[in-house]
């Protein structure tokens with residue numbers, strides 16, 4: 119039978135997940151409606167508040183920057199009319215001086231703005247990423263059940279990227295664009311009211327059309343983020359489950375799934391490219407039209423003596439200065455919309471309640487004895503689908519409780535409630551008499567140790583992997599744990615010793631070695647309550663003996679819960695709970711249950727003939743039994 123997953127939070131990599139869940143934690147919405155600016159303003163303010171002085175300063179610098187940018191076109195009128203037209207060479211040094219100074223000021227302020235804002239924007243991204251990751255890490259297990267890894271990765275890495283535009287050059291550029299357009303518009307009116315109003319009307323019409331076009335493009339962009347998250351999610355899963363993929367020779371079908379995803383992405387990008395190229399075609403057309411119009415009207419005005427030649431050239435330059443930021447505004451507008459949408463998704467995550475933040479969780483546990491009591495516990499992952507139907511038992515401190523029963527009977531669910539991964543729908547779980555639903559989970563979990571059959575190793579050294587459970591342990595404590603778990607025997611054989619990198623998920627270690635490492639980790643953690651998920655796979659007898667010795671040591675004096683498959687474990691257990699259909703149907707010691715000749719006796723005698731030291735649940739044993747009978 120496959121590995122146990124205590125509510126999938128500790129699921130072993132057994133292929134792409136199907137995503138199940140219950141109602142308490144939210145499944146993140148794939149595509150959220152466009153967030154309104156009004157709704158998002160408080161969030162934006164919260165985000166940029168620490169940077170408000172910087173933003174205010176940048177705003178002032180930006181005004182200087184934009185104003186200095188207008189010196190060149192403004193001075194052209196004097197250059198043409200006074201210097202060239204009236205041969206007043208005396209003003210030339212002033213004009214050239216003003217242009218040079220303005221250019222230097224403009225260059226310097228642009229440099230300062232980019233330095234200040236881009237760096238602040240990147241810092242903000244880093245802060246927000248850290249915050250989102252830390253928050254996600256503290257969300258309850260059922261949140262992970264419902265949301266794909268890829269989606270979560272996208273939320274942490276991609277969605278926060280957009281805030282760069284809110285903080286960085288985006289907002290300032292936006293304000294700068296508006297400001298320049300206002301400056302330029304005032305000056306254009308001053309030069310020629312008629313030409314300006316006409317151009318303005320055309321540009322407003324164009325702006326409305328552009329706005330319409332953008333409202334078609336925006337959903338495409340939003341959908342792109344969703345597709346990206348889905349494709350990345352599936353890719354992450356299939357890479358993680360590469361053994362299963364290869365084992366079932368599913369490379370081709372995985373490649374098809376990925377290709378389909380990539381093609382969806384391509385179709386999305388292509389449709390946005392088409393819309394974008396139409397927009398650029400339209401803008402070029404409008405610009406050409408406005409240019410021709412200005413030429414026509416301007417030439418007439420100059421000939422009629424209502425406008426000087428310098429005035430005309432300056433007009434054209436200012437017009438360009440006005441149009442460029444307006445065109446930019448639309449672009450920045452899209453970026454800001456994207457940023458707001460990203461921030462909205464980030465806020466959605468940050469509003470998810472952390473498992474320890476429920477107001478009822480007030481009790482902080484000091485060192486516990488390890489007495490666990492279930493009182494008529496009922497539990498359902500999904501509404502109206504109860505999985506545990508009233509489970510009651512007590513595990514006294516320092517005793518071993520073995521859970522046996524057929525697949526899907528509810529063993530992992532019971533363990534998951536012991537760990538506080540889920541909370542009982544009704545009934546109570548007590549730890550040393552404290553209602554676990556009122557306990558600060560961090561104070562409980564630090565007294566919990568978990569050894570799973572699928573050992574989870576990080577891509578780090580042996581030392582780092584053992585220290586994972588207690589990073590501040592001394593060298594002696596580390597070595598002692600490794601000795602007891604017999605990690606020393608293999609670690610010291612590697613040339614790099616404890617500094618040997620174990621590779622992603624420890625692929626360079628054998629199953630038995632990984633188990634020993636996991637036991638060393640638990641010994642080092644020195645938990646009061648120990649959760650063991652026994653491997654059903656048979657290790658060679660030498661490894662088995664070593665692991666058993668480590669486990670024996672580990673279990674001493676701790677309240678231990680074992681999803682038990684080995685007879686040796688079951689025989690030693692202080693109580694055996696036989697779980698069937700979400701109920702405890704029998705309980706007692708091995709001898710008592712054997713003598714009672716009930717369900718346990720059936721399971722035991724069925725298996726006894728199989729010689730193995732494995733206690734297989736009925737479904738699990740069938741194939742082996744058949745083989746044995748035939749033999």
Ligand SMILES: Nc1ncnc2c1ncn2[C@@H]1O[C@H](COP(=O)(O)OP(=O)(O)OP(=O)(O)O)[C@@H](O)[C@H]1O
Nearest residue numbers: 122125138139263499505525526527528529530531
């Ligand atoms: N995350 C989940 N969401 C919805 N239903 C679940 C979830 N996890 C388990 N279940 C259901 O709860 C029931 C009990 O499952 P559980 O994993 O506790 O059984 P088990 O006895 O540990 O099985 P096994 O020995 O196969 O690991 C099963 O019917 C299962 O389908």
